[in-house]
Amino acid sequence: MCAHRTSCPQPGSPAPHVVAAHPGQGWSLLCDGTIVFDDTGELRPDGRVIAPRRFPAEGLTATA
Secondary structure (H helix, E strand, O other), X not given: OOOXXXXXXXXXXXXXXXXXXXXXXXXXXXXXXXXXXXXXXXXXXXXXXXXXXXXXXXXXXXXX
């Protein structure tokens, strides 16, 4: 966890910064203790799980 907690935002706020990145493993640790995954899922410090945000396939387009 971040040593300068007074300047770090609370979990879920838009401004936490990455303190440990592991792109090869697909996750990063934020200063507020949240673990974010490349698929947009999250694991919060209090144990809550935030499911990945999925988009409907019909809204996507493909180009050749």
